[in-house]
Amino acid sequence: MLTVGGMRADILAERYGTPALLLDLAVFDGSLSALVDAASAHGIRVSYAAKALLLTALAKRLQTRDVGLDVASLGELITAERGGIEAPRITLHGAGKTDEEIDAAFVGRVGRLVIDSVDELHRVVEISRGRSLDVLLRMNTGIEAHTHEFIRTAGDDTKFGLAPRDEDAVLAMLRANSQLRLRGVHAHIGSQIFDARPYAANAQALLEKLDRYRRAGFAGADTMVIGGGFGVQMHPESPDETIDVPAILAAVAAAVPHGVTVEIEPGRATVAAAGTSLYRVMAIKRYAKRTFAVVDGSMADNPRPALYGAYHHVVAARKSDAPYHPVTVCGRSCENDALADAPLPQDLRAGDLLAFCTTGAYTYSMASNYNRFPRPPVVAIENREATLWARRESIEDVFRNDV
Ligand SMILES: Cc1ncc(COP(=O)(O)O)c(C=O)c1O
Structure with missing residues (x-):
């Protein structure tokens, strides 16, 4: 079974449901430190670009680091403030x-x-x-x-x-x-x-x-x-x-x-690698020329492949000795939202988990409620412990603003 931050994907899926965005904080810290070290060697200052991903808990973590923050909206600014990031460190x-x-x-x-x-x-x-x-x-x-x-x-x-x-x-x-x-x-x-x-x-x-x-x-x-x-x-x-x-x-x-x-002002290079999106396969459809795996996420929670052809490496969470064959992984939205083409085991079946790698940047932050799907939770993993950083939206959240 695949592990993320040392935790089993199936256990995380059971606890938090799918789709879910998992953030490995050791990877996040490592990426940020590498950038800060490379920059400070030359007196260059680093500001994290909040648009890549910002949550209150992430802002709190950034608050403890010697970095600035680049925000591009009131929403990002207030999140930074809730995280305790002092005004002089913020650029609008x-x-x-x-x-x-x-x-x-x-x-x-x-x-x-x-x-x-x-x-x-x-x-x-x-x-x-x-x-x-x-x-x-x-x-x-x-x-x-x-x-x-x-x-x-x-x-x-x-x-x-x-x-x-x-x-x-x-x-x-x-x-x-x-x-x-x-x-x-x-x-x-x-x-x-x-x-x-x-x-x-x-x-x-x-x-x-x-x-x-x-x-x-x-x-x-x-x-x-x-x-x-x-x-x-x-x-x-x-x-x-x-x-x-x-x-x-x-x-x-x-x-x-x-x-x-x-x-x-690096955003992606700071947070992309820390993120893994976990999906559950809902259906496999085999045609003469193509096999589709429909997952329980979509272009709503990961718009980047549809928006500009972003590539995500996809792995099956369950280890399999079956031969691999090309599979088109699709979402469940009412668009032809191919999320990825990936070699996956031939015995992949409904109920299996798939992990999309490198989804830390511009995935959750660009997610929408298309098809009135609730947005997934964000789960941070550190020292083999998982903490909820953003709850899964409830169905009530989706129609909260309807009048
Ligand atoms: C002004 C500005 N700074 C920084 C960034 C972050 O870019 P990246 O996430 O590719 O590092 C962006 C991205 O759109 C930007 O518009």
């Missing part, structure tokens, strides 16, 4: 912040606000009513990277960051509103990146922007945030899914002049 992001979120920054609930557009800056100035705030500018450096694709564009392909044509207007506004203290620049360039080149290119582009602002008189602008995006191995045998984060950070640090602080 978002491509379209609400007035309430902007006001939260001015009342001291975050350390910094990242301005994403000239229109947003107008609202920030209006809402400030003279109150002061540290701000970063999200830039559009035109550098985009996803897995093994690295492209330089004029920036037309991304909604994130200041359009280059607005940069002068933004600087003029910041000059006229000294209550907004420009602390630096930011650019996040993509996800599942394994290539060092886009990081170097992005750092170079950000340095040029920073240099320009410092020469324009913003002496306090001394920070460069290069975002997250560090790739995570999804397939246990893939030779392509390797990344040398220490080498990337060493190269970025070497290119940065004295007096400039670099920061990173």
Whole structure:
């Protein structure tokens, strides 16, 4: 029987039901420590990107570590607060912040606000009513990277960051509103990146922007945030899914002049590997050319395969000596929601458990109630003990807001 964090999958399934997201905290701690060690060797600061996964219990755990937190909504901010993370450690992001979120920054609930557009800056100035705030500018450096694709564009392909044509207007506004203290620049360039080149290119582009602002008189602008995006191995045998984060950070640090602080915001690389989703097989359907296994989860609890073809390695929890054959693992939603194609034992049957690996990031946080399915629980495992971090939604939770 498969074990997760030293605990048997069948026992966990019995106790918490399926589907369930299991989080192995030793793996989480290991991933976070590896990133912090690689970064601190070069004076680089780490903020965890809450969008990957945030729960109150996780925020409490992050509170004890020397890391910041990147939040992108009031919900993420309040979760951070419930976890006891102090405001100076929190940076507020978002491509379209609400007035309430902007006001939260001015009342001291975050350390910094990242301005994403000239229109947003107008609202920030209006809402400030003279109150002061540290701000970063999200830039559009035109550098985009996803897995093994690295492209330089004029920036037309991304909604994130200041359009280059607005940069002068933004600087003029910041000059006229000294209550907004420009602390630096930011650019996040993509996800599942394994290539060092886009990081170097992005750092170079950000340095040029920073240099320009410092020469324009913003002496306090001394920070460069290069975002997250560090790739995570999804397939246990893939030779392509390797990344040398220490080498990337060493190269970025070497290119940065004295007096400039670099920061990173890894989400996926911190939490993805710690997560395993457990499902129960509901039905096997054998056709001449294909075998389907329908599981008790769906694209509602794991939207990433349907959303952008994310791959998850799938293993049967019960050990079997039967030969393996290709199986399409599907969810039970009213979509053709193939969750994975996986080699699985021919004796796989209804009632068996399947584990989807590397589901810690952007799985629970992106889950929905499609088909009015309740969201699964999150169970943290540490020292062979399991603790509920998020309850399974009840059916009442699903229609709680119906009027
Ligand atoms: C601004 C920002 N920072 C950090 C991240 C985290 O990226 P990842 O989880 O790939 O490390 C994201 C992801 O969307 C982001 O938008």
